[in-house]
Every structure is written in C-alpha cells, then in structure tokens.
Amino acid sequence: MNQFEIGSSQWQGKRAYQQDSLRAQYLPEGGVFAVLADGMGGAKGGEVASLAAVDAVFDAFDTEYADLSTHLLELVGKANNAIAREIRANPDLDGMGTTLVIVLIRDQTLHWVSVGDSPVYLFGDQEISQINLDESYGGHLDRRAQRGEITHAEAKADTRRHQLMNVLMGQQSLTIEDCQDEGISLNPGDIVILASDGIQTLSEEVICQHLLDDSLTADELNHNLLSNVVKCDRPNQDNVSLICIRVLDEENS
Amino acid sequence: MPAKIGPDGKPIVVDTVPFKADFSDNEATEPYNPSAGRAAPTDFSDSDATEPYAPGSKSSSSNAATIAIDIEEVSVQPGSSAQVTVNVVDDDEATQVFRAAKPVEAVATSSVESATVSESGAMEDPPVGWLVVVDGMGKGEFATLGFGQNSIGRSGARVNLNFGDREISRDSHVVVTFDPKSAQFFVSPGTGKSLGYLNDAPILSPVSLSDRDHLTLGSTKLMFVSLCDERFSWA
Numbered sequence: 357m358n359q360f361e362i363g364s365s366q367w368q369g370k371r372a373y374q375q376d377s378l379r380a381q382y383l384p385e386g387g388v389f390a391v392l393a394d395g396m397g398g399a400k401g402g403e404v405a406s407l408a409a410v411d412a413v414f415d416a417f418d419t420e421y422a423d424l425s426t427h428l429l430e431l432v433g434k435a436n437n438a439i440a441r442e443i444r445a446n447p448d449l450d451g452m453g454t455t456l457v458i459v460l461i462r463d464q465t466l467h468w469v470s471v472g473d474s475p476v477y478l479f480g481d482q483e484i485s486q487i488n489l490d491e492s493y494g495g496h497l498d499r500r501a502q503r504g505e506i507t508h509a510e511a512k513a514d515t516r517r518h519q520l521m522n523v524l525m526g527q528q529s530l531t532i533e534d535c536q537d538e539g540i541s542l543n544p545g546d547i548v549i550l551a552s553d554g555i556q557t558l559s560e561e562v563i564c565q566h567l568l569d570d571s572l573t574a575d576e577l578n579h580n581l582l583s584n585v586v587k588c589d590r591p592n593q594d595n596v597s598l599i600c601i602r603v604l605d606e607e608n609s
Numbered sequence: 610m611p612a613k614i615g616p617d618g619k620p621i622v623v624d625t626v627p628f629k630a631d632f633s634d635n636e637a638t639e640p641y642n643p644s645a646g647r648a649a650p651t652d653f654s655d656s657d658a659t660e661p662y663a664p665g666s667k668s669s670s671s672n673a674a675t676i677a678i679d680i681e682e683v684s685v686q687p688g689s690s691a692q693v694t695v696n697v698v699d700d701d702e703a704t705q706v707f708r709a710a711k712p713v714e715a716v717a718t719s720s721v722e723s724a725t726v727s728e729s730g731a732m733e734d735p736p737v738g739w740l741v742v743v744d745g746m747g748k749g750e751f752a753t754l755g756f757g758q759n760s761i762g763r764s765g766a767r768v769n770l771n772f773g774d775r776e777i778s779r780d781s782h783v784v785v786t787f788d789p790k791s792a793q794f795f796v797s798p799g800t801g802k803s804l805g806y807l808n809d810a811p812i813l814s815p816v817s818l819s820d821r822d823h824l825t826l827g828s829t830k831l832m833f834v835s836l837c838d839e840r841f842s843w844a
Binding site: 362363364365366367378379380381382425429430432433436478480481483485487503528529530531532533535540541543575578579582596599 | 621622623624625626627628705706707708709757758764765771775778779780801802
C-alpha cells in the first residue's frame with residue numbers, strides 16, 4: 357500500500373565532524389515524513405543543534421494536526437526552542453545553529469517548510485529543480501541578478517555566498533519565508549531529494565543524470581550520488597546527507 | 610521489499626546508511642561517471658561551511674547596507690498571513706514564529722510597492738492580465754498574471770497551469786513579462802526544454818504580446834487577455 361520508497365544516507369566528507377542530522381519515516385496511511393538539518397558552529401555545536409532540531413521535530417509531529425501550515429510553523433518553532441534549551445544548558449554552545457528542512461508527503465502531495473540553504477530537489481519528466489528557497493546569501497544574490505538588480509558575474513563573485521540569511525539559532529523571533537502548504541502533486545516516477553548543501557559539489561545537471569536510471573533503489577541512488585561527490589575530490593568537502601524519496605509506479609508498490 | 614509498517618501498525622523510521630568512501634569498489638557499481646571536478650565551482654572560498662550571514666564581513670561590497678535593510682524589512686512584514694507562538698520552555702523563551710507575507714522575494718517594482726495600501730492584501734500582487742485556457746485540458750480555467758516576470762509552468766512556477774497537461778514544463782515553459790514603465794507585455798522562452806508558441810510561431814526570443822494573442826504550451830491553448838494597457842493602470 358505504500359507508494360514510496362525512502363533511502364537515507366550520509367558522508368562526513370573531509371570535515372572533522374559530521375554536523376548534519378537526518379531522519380525519515382513512512383506514515384501508516386501511505387505518506388512520508390522526512391527531516392534534514394545542517395548544523396553549524398564550533399567543534400560540536402553544529403551536531404548538537406542539528407540533532408536537537410530533528411529530535412524536536414519528530415517529537416512534536418502529529419499526523420492529526422488541525423491546520424497544516426500552522427503545524428509546520430509550530431514544528432520549526434519547537435526545533436528552535438530545542439536549540440535555545442541546549443544553549444541555556446551549555447552557554448559555551450551559544451552561536452550554534454542549524455538549517456532545517458521538513459518534508460511531508462500525504463495524498464501524493466508534497467509539502468515542505470525550509471529555513472536556510474539545505475536544498476530540496478524534485479525530479480520528474482527527466483528534469484530536476486530545486487523547489488525550496490535557497491536562503492544563503494548566494495541564493496539571495498542570484499535572485500537579485502535574475503531580477504536584473506545586479507549582474508550574474510557580481511552575484512557569483514561575492515565571497516559571502518555560503519553565509520546564511522535565515523537559520524535557527526535559538527533566537528526569540530523567526531520569520532519563515534518558505535512554507536509550502538498548498539503542495540505540489542507528485543506522479544509515479546518522481547523523486548524528491550532532501551540534502552545538505554555538501555551535495556552541491558555536484559551540479560543539478562549531474563544529479564539529474566544519476567536519477568535518470570529508474571531501475572535503481574533509493575539506497576543505490578544515494579550511493580551513486582555520494583560516490584560521485586567522492587570522485588570530485590574537493591579539498592575541504594563538506595558533510596553530505598541525503599534523503600531520497602521515490603514515488604513508485606502502481607505495479608511496484 | 611521489507612515491510613514498512615511494523616506489526617503494531619506504527620510507521621517505521623528508515624535506517625540511515627553510513628556511506629563509506631570505498632574507492633576501489635566504486636568503479637564496478639557506478640553506472641555514471643562524469644569527469645571528476647567537472648561540477649566543482651571554481652570560485653568557492655575554502656570556508657564554505659554553514660555560517661550565518663554577517664553583513665559587511667569580509668567583503669567591502671557596497672551592497673552590504675542595502676542587504677541589511679532587506680533583512681529588517683523581511684522580519685517586520687505586516688502582511689503576515691499566519692503567526693504562531695510556540696511555548697515550550699518558559700514564556701520568556703517562547704519562539705515567535707512569523708510567516709513572511711507571500712510572494713517570497715517577489716519581483717518588486719515601484720508601482721507595486723506604492724500600491725500596497727489595500728487592507729485585504731490583494732494589492733500586494735494585483736492582476737495585470739490573465740491567461741485563459743481556451744482549448745485542451747483545463748478548458749475554461751484561467752490564471753492571473755502579475756507585475757514583472759511571470760514564469761508559466763505546471764507546478765513550480767509563479768503561474769501554474771496544473772490541469773493535467775503533462776507536456777507543460779514544471780518550472781518555466783515560457784515567461785510572460787509586464788513592464789509597468791512602458792505598459793507593455795512580452796513573452797520569452799522559459800528554462801524548460803519544450804517550446805511555447807505565440808500565434809503558432811515558436812517563441813525563441815522575447816517578443817511583444819498583445820491582447821487576445823494565442824499561446825500554445827504542450828497541448829494547451831491559451832488566450833492572453835490584458836488588463837493593464839493604455840486604458841488602465843494601477844498607479
């Protein structure tokens with residue numbers, strides 16, 4: 357009865373710490389709930405922040421929510437509170453934070469809420485696109501370039517592209533820009549990928565090439581993508597985490 | 610395939626597979642092997658780890674001041690469509706979660722900003738014209754066009770024609786632009802692979818779009834109806 361197949365995997369890259377946290381589960385009525393967080397800050401702060409956020413979201417998630425958008429915003433708030441609590445317990449961790457992506461698939465419809473720059477990709481009809489808002493400074497510059505306010509060359513040249521304009525740090529007040537509660541309808545053959553930005557060692561075009569082979573399982577796709585990142589051999593390669601969700605054909609489910 | 614639902618009917622959490630970079634084994638299992646480094650951006654700084662945005666740090670870009678103001682504006686959006694306060698620890702540690710008013714980082718034009726006085730919020734993105742489905746799946750449906758660039762797609766665009774025609778590109782099949790300064794419409798190619806047609810001619814570069822022109826995307830035929838022109842403007 358499940359129309360989905362989920363694979364979850366991660367690689368530490370060339371960093372001293374794995375600061376990403378991720379978790380995904382099948383919902384009993386045939387849906388998916390998946391959460392990914394890319395932590396930042398200090399030796400162990402990033403890991404603490406991302407794990408606290410993912411744990412808090414899973415603790416608070418309730419399939420019987422009254423209103424989807426309110427629930428999604430609540431989950432982000434709970435994650436942020438969990439970070440605030442960790443900082444209160446250990447003030448040395450102040451300054452740590454995390455991105456957060458929450459994906460909920462129900463009734464073949466994809467919803468998400470996103471803070472930060474961890475990409476969510478949707479693959480379908482042999483095309484891939486990042487569907488959530490890239491809240492890195494680079495993403496912001498690219499959108500300004502698209503509107504003609506600056507040139508693409510200026511956008512690409514800025515040295516602050518990786519910095520985040522929106523991130524959970526246990527702060528008092530959060531503004532959520534990207535809460536997709538209306539949803540995108542999914543079709544058999546579509547693939548949804550949640551990732552930490554370490555995957556962006558690969559261009560969308562290269563990621564798309566991997567996804568074209570529809571005989572591969574989600575775990576195999578993850579393995580191939582991570583192997584490809586390894587081959588790129590980037591110095592200082594960031595952590596890479598992947599949750600791959602395949603929408604199955606009727607006969608496979 | 611293993612069961613995804615436990616015997617108690619509860620959902621099962623997926624195990625995360627730790628990836629081991631086993632270089633010797635990769636050759637055998639990998640179906641696709643693009644040249645190493647091809648995808649790696651060349652202009653990446655060494656410290657591309659996650660870190661918060663700090664206006665003015667590192668770069669002396671003249672944009673810094675403007676950007677900082679942008680952030681301020683976002684966090685005090687008066688048009689928030691939902692506001693949720695979550696109490697977990699103490700009242701004073703509650704996180705206030707605000708939802709930014711839509712659309713996210715919309716195409717801003719001076720005429721839109723000066724027009725945002727309506728209390729209903731409808732003037733945040735007022736109509737400048739419509740696309741009406743005159744033939745194909747979704748016949749009789751219509752979609753509203755706003756100021757600036759309107760990417761026309763099936764589900765991931767600013768204007769979505771999701772009526773069952775899978776030949777329409779997901780993100781951006783074509784782009785319809787309304788330039789408030791000249792009060793003129795244009796249509797240009799999108800980023801998808803498929804072509805759009807204006808009155809049966811392929812759209813290969815930006816061309817002028819006039820009231821009652823026909824657009825064809827996939828097997829869907831659209832009529833363009835303009836609202837803003839020499840007879841009417843929102844200014």
